[in-house]
Amino acid sequence: MLAMGFLDCILPALRLYLLGLRVLIKQLLCRPFTLPELALQHGRVAIVTGGARGIGYETARHMASLGAQVIIAGQNELEGVSAVKKICEENREAKVEFEQLDLASLQSVRQFVQTFKRRSLPLHILVNNAAVMLVPEGRTEEGFERHFGVNYLGHFLLTLLLLDTLKHSGKRGSCSRVVTLSSSAHGAGEIQLDNLLNRQCYSAHAAYCQSKLALLLFSSHLQQRLDRGGFSVSSCAVDPGMVDTSLYRHLFPPARLAQTAIARLLFRSPTQGASTVLYTALSPSLEGEGGGYWSNGRTEMTSPNTYDPQLQLGLWDSSCRLVGLQEQHQP
Numbered sequence: 001m002l003a004m005g006f007l008d009c010i011l012p013a014l015r016l017y018l019l020g021l022r023v024l025i026k027q028l029l030c031r032p033f034t035l036p037e038l039a040l041q042h043g044r045v046a047i048v049t050g051g052a053r054g055i056g057y058e059t060a061r062h063m064a065s066l067g068a069q070v071i072i073a074g075q076n077e078l079e080g081v082s083a084v085k086k087i088c089e090e091n092r093e094a095k096v097e098f099e100q101l102d103l104a105s106l107q108s109v110r111q112f113v114q115t116f117k118r119r120s121l122p123l124h125i126l127v128n129n130a131a132v133m134l135v136p137e138g139r140t141e142e143g144f145e146r147h148f149g150v151n152y153l154g155h156f157l158l159t160l161l162l163l164d165t166l167k168h169s170g171k172r173g174s175c176s177r178v179v180t181l182s183s184s185a186h187g188a189g190e191i192q193l194d195n196l197l198n199r200q201c202y203s204a205h206a207a208y209c210q211s212k213l214a215l216l217l218f219s220s221h222l223q224q225r226l227d228r229g230g231f232s233v234s235s236c237a238v239d240p241g242m243v244d245t246s247l248y249r250h251l252f253p254p255a256r257l258a259q260t261a262i263a264r265l266l267f268r269s270p271t272q273g274a275s276t277v278l279y280t281a282l283s284p285s286l287e288g289e290g291g292g293y294w295s296n297g298r299t300e301m302t303s304p305n306t307y308d309p310q311l312q313l314g315l316w317d318s319s320c321r322l323v324g325l326q327e328q329h330q331p
Contacts, residue, residue, distance in 0.1 A: 012206035015188040020242065023184045024266060027241055032268055033297030035275040038282045041068035045121050045169075046281070047162070049073045049101060049155065050130025052083040054245035055181070058274035059127055061087050063282070064094040069121075073101035073112060074130065103130055103154030105141040106323055113161040122169035123162055125281050128155040128180040128215070133247045134204040144197060144322070147204070151211035155180065156218055157323040163233070170232030175288065178235040179281045182216040182293065187303045189213030193314045196322075214315060216293060216302060221312040223291040234290025236280050241296060242266075243273035 041063060051060035051072035064070045064087050074080045080098030087096045099115065102108035116123075131151045140149035159178055170176035189209035219237040226233050244267040276294050280286060292299040293306075305311060320326075 012188065012203045012209065016185060016205045016209060019184060019188050024242055027268070027296075028266060030296060032272045033275050033279070035062075035278055036283070038066060038278070039284065041066040041282065043067075044124040045069045045071070046125035046127065047071045047073055047116070047123065048127040048129055049103065049158070051127075052076065052079040052098070054247065054270050055240050055243060055273045055277065056127070056129040057083055058270045059129065059277050059281075060096060061090070062274065062278055063125070064096045065091055066282070067093075067095075068125070069095040070097075071116070072096065072098045074098065075100070075102045075104075101158075102141075103150045103158070104146065106154070106157055107141065109154055109157050110161065113158065116162070117165065121165075123165040124169050124174075124176050126159060126162060126166065126176075126178045127277060127281060128159065128178070129277070130155075131181065131211075131247065133208050136204070137202045145202075145207055147207040147211040148196070148214065151208075152214040152218070153319060153323055155215065156319050157325065159218075159222070160325060166233045167231050172232055173287065175232045175234045175290070177281050177290075178219070178222065178233065179277055180215050180219045180235070180237050181277065182219070182237040182239055183212040184239050184241075184295075185209045186213040186216045186306065189303075191217070191305070191311060191315060193311070193318055196318060213303075213306070214319075216306050217312050217315050218319070219293075220291065220306060221316050224312075226290065234286075234288070236291055237293045238277050238280055239293065239295040239300075240273035240276060241268050243268045243270055245270055245273070 046063050046068050048056050048060045048070060050056040052074045060070045060072050060083070072080050072083055077098065077100060084096050084098050087094050099112060101112040132146060135146050138146045140146060142149070144153055166176040166178065185208060189212055191210060191213055216237050219235050223235040226235060244263040276297055279297060280294050293302045
């Protein structure tokens with residue numbers, strides 16, 4: 001039994017690091033996607049979770065430079081206010097602000113949505129960017145494993161509570177868009193619907209991969225529901241690639257040393273990582289082409305289990321129960 005428990009913890013790490021090596025080699029062989037010039041976004045409103053640093057910051061900064069009104073949603077107020085200040089120093093015309101959002105608390109998610117809706121603003125773009133990676137074992141406010149709770153369930157609830165505003169803001173020829181950041185790590189993920197919350201042996205690697213697979217299943221199933229309802233909202237998932245950000249700070253120590261040594265040379269910059277996010281969120285060439293998994297500026301195939309309709313629906317229904325959503329909040 002001890003040997004089985006050890007393998008249950010070690011094998012997910014090996015799978016993730018081998019997958020990461022393959023992704024890095026592929027990334028080095030491909031030219032980074034160059035973001036085309038995008039139209040001005042005056043009058044459009046965007047929310048970017050985790051927009052105070054890394055890919056989220058570059059996404060928020062670029063959107064603001066195009067004239068969009070951007071709300072950076074994050075947990076760290078000092079970090080968020082600093083990001084807003086930097087963007088405004090770069091562009092005095094920027095319409096950007098920070099709002100408190102702790103994805104580890106469903107109550108915080110609900111409070112954020114209530115605060116936003118009281119302003120009667122439209123919402124044209126929602127970027128589900130914030131994430132934790134390989135954090136030590138811990139629980140969210142409601143008792144969910146942190147990767148599953150922060151990366152997935154928090155964004156699941158946020159998106160569905162904002163969906164009515166997204167629907168009202170989109171129109172034919174100018175759809176609202178939900179862009180959810182997943183990862184190639186989804187390929188090493190597993191979803192067991194009868195055991196979503198409990199693991200005999202905690203593995204941060206397995207938990208991270210599970211959360212990224214869950215995000216991809218959610219993004220795909222959301223698009224199917226939007227299509228059936230005929231709503232002017234599109235949903236897609238994006239893999240930004242291996243990007244030099246602070247997301248890797250909880251790597252296993254030897255891997256962290258290797259990552260630190262090679263990241264600036266071999267990883268993409270946050271600006272490059274944000275390119276596909278911005279493209280899927282803003283490009284007029286993608287109008288009406290919802291869905292898909294985007295990487296380096298183009299759609300890619302995902303792991304076979306992401307196409308399982310029963311898994312998608314089962315995860316959706318389970319997630320609704322976990323966050324306490326009723327049918328009227330679903331598309």
